[in-house]
Amino acid sequence: MKPLRKDISPGTAVRIVQKQDxxxxKLTEGIVADMLTKSPSHPHGIKVRLETGEVGRVQSII
Known part of the structure; x- marks a missing residue:
């Protein structure tokens, strides 16, 4: 089960999968800077922007 929006906030350490990956x-680890998905859940994961500027869908919380 993918993490829900309520479980993720700016500053959370997560693993994301980027569009090209x-x-x-391939998973990318980082710290959430912005929440891009408005709905409480998403079948492919909540979309976030990391502090590095990379955008992807959260697969797990570290």
Whole structure:
């Protein structure tokens, strides 16, 4: 089960999958800067922007 929006906030350490990495499943670790998904949940994961500027969908919370 993917983490819900209520479980993620700016400053949370997460693993995301970026758009270009969806086929390979490569995960990127980082700290959430902005929440981009407005709904409470999303089947592919909540979309966030990391402090590094990378955008992707949260697969797990570290």
């Amino acid at each position: 969806q086929r390979s499943g």
